[in-house]
Amino acid sequence: KAGVTQTPRYLIKTRGQQVTLSCSPISGHRSVSWYQQTPGQGLQFLFEYFSETQRNKGNFPGRFSGRQFSNSRSEMNVSTLELGDSALYLCASSNGGSGNTIYFGEGSWLTVV
């Protein structure tokens, strides 16, 4: 069974640009969550999608957005990049219910210069 796949693994962007990250969850999983990890703030929840609907949202500005497709694959987009957006972005997948195991991908390293 394939794990959670994130692409790209590494990318460098310039301030003001936008970026799209992709996540393919484990087959059969309907919930995909996104997290931002930085040395200063640790792991912070961005949002969760369940069956193509945003079910939970963290405290991030509107520049951060996401979507989920009918095959459960998800994308997150960050517009008007700032230097502070440099981080490891992690995607997690699960069945979305109580007691379900939540699996994480390897992450996408974003550097904003």
Add this chain to the structure above:
Amino acid sequence: SQELEQSPQSLIVQEGKNLTINCTSSKTLYGLYWYKQKYGEGLIFLMMLQKGGEEKSHEKITAKLDEKKQQSSLHITASQPSHAGIYLCGAVLTNAGGTSYGKLTFGQGTILTVHP
């Protein structure tokens, strides 16, 4: 203050020693997850606890959940260099009609170093 506090923040032990990492919540726990991370990589799932008093083990790692104290502990027996890494606890802290199980709040992590 943090909703989920981990202690200690870092730990250095000699190979073969036992160690414990704690995770304390300021809110009701609806699920508690333990992960291990190598720097710059993804999170590796270790264990998930949901019921008070629950205890799970995998190889030399045991996790317990104390519902009354809103606390979980992760215990490693006879540590090995392969146990080195960052240990993270993540929790479901809300139960909005069963729709919050995809949202985890994380502690700040515990950096474990094991000297051979």
